Amino acid sequence: MPDPPVPPVPPVPAARPSASPSSGHAPTPAPAPAEPEAGGEATPVPAIGRPWPVGTRPPVVRGWEPPATPYARGHRGVDLGAPPGAPVRAVAAGRVSFAGRVAGRGVVSVELTATGLPPLRTTYEPVRASVREGDQVMPGQVVGTVEPTGSHCARTCVHWGLRRGGTYLDPLSLLPPWLRRTAPSRLLPVLGVPLP
Numbered sequence: 001m002p003d004p005p006v007p008p009v010p011p012v013p014a015a016r017p018s019a020s021p022s023s024g025h026a027p028t029p030a031p032a033p034a035e036p037e038a039g040g041e042a043t044p045v046p047a048i049g050r051p052w053p054v055g056t057r058p059p060v061v062r063g064w065e066p067p068a069t070p071y072a073r074g075h076r077g078v079d080l081g082a083p084p085g086a087p088v089r090a091v092a093a094g095r096v097s098f099a100g101r102v103a104g105r106g107v108v109s110v111e112l113t114a115t116g117l118p119p120l121r122t123t124y125e126p127v128r129a130s131v132r133e134g135d136q137v138m139p140g141q142v143v144g145t146v147e148p149t150g151s152h153c154a155r156t157c158v159h160w161g162l163r164r165g166g167t168y169l170d171p172l173s174l175l176p177p178w179l180r181r182t183a184p185s186r187l188l189p190v191l192g193v194p195l196p
Contacts, residue, residue, distance in 0.1 A: 045162070046115060049091035049174035050139035053124055053160050054082035054146065061157050064170040076168040077123070077161035084148035084156050088127050090137040091174055097121060099129035099143075108143045116164070122171060123161040126151055 052058055059081040067074030082088075090110050098109040105126040112120040127144035137143060151157050162171035172180060 044116070045120065045164075045169055045173040047174060047176040048093075048112070048115070048139075049176070049179065051089050051091060052080070052175070052179070053088055053091055053122075054080050054086050054158050058082055060172075061153050061155075064172065066168065066170075077159050078171050079153050079157040079159050081153075082146045082156060082158050084146050086146045087142045088124050088144045088146060088158060090139060090141050090143050091122060091171075092139050094119075094122075094137060096131045096133055096135040096137060096143070099131050099133055099135075106144065106147050110137060110143065118165040120169075120174075121163050122174070123159075123163075125159050127158065 061079040061081050062075055064078050065075040067076070088108070092110075092112050094110040094112040096108065097111040098107060100107065102125070106128050107123060107125040108127050108129050108131065109121055109123045112122065124143065126147040126149070128147050129144040131137060131143045146156060146158055148156065152159065160171045162169045162174060
């Protein structure tokens with residue numbers, strides 16, 4: 001079942017990299033541009049995701065299909081194939097903004113750290129939450145498990161969504177290209193180095 005439509009909000013300009021010399025942290029990279037939503041302007045989405053929400057490279061059962069207009073039909077997220085009971089992980093650092101049930105399905109929402117105003121927010125459903133509202137999570141931290149019922153896919157899946165304010169975005173844009181690649185890595189021979 002697609003998420004209910006929400007009126008779009010204006011895009012937020014990209015933040016400049018910043019770091020405090022005393023903080024010891026590397027500068028935050030400027031967000032990369034994302035695809036526009038429903039005929040609107042591009043909204044910046046930083047590729048800060050480190051793991052997939054489920055598995056290592058789960059099958060994308062249904063991709064992001066932005067609606068032609070804010071209230072038109074579409075698919076405002078990505079469905080990832082996953083078996084019941086599989087761990088669901090936070091793709092990036094943030095604070096749990098919601099962990100509970102909506103229309104009979106378990107939902108976990110995470111407001112992502114240092115992603116501008118309004119901040120980016122990811123959602124995962126149907127998920128049996130193992131975190132509570134207000135918890136801080138790190139990339140790869142388990143936030144729950146896939147519920148055996150409540151999925152809108154033909155077989156069990158996790159609906160992964162991404163929003164900035166009321167604007168839905170493609171959650172796959174959070175993942176850097178190296179993590180989205182589907183083909184396995186191949187090592188090429190180096191001239192002059194004998195094979196083992």
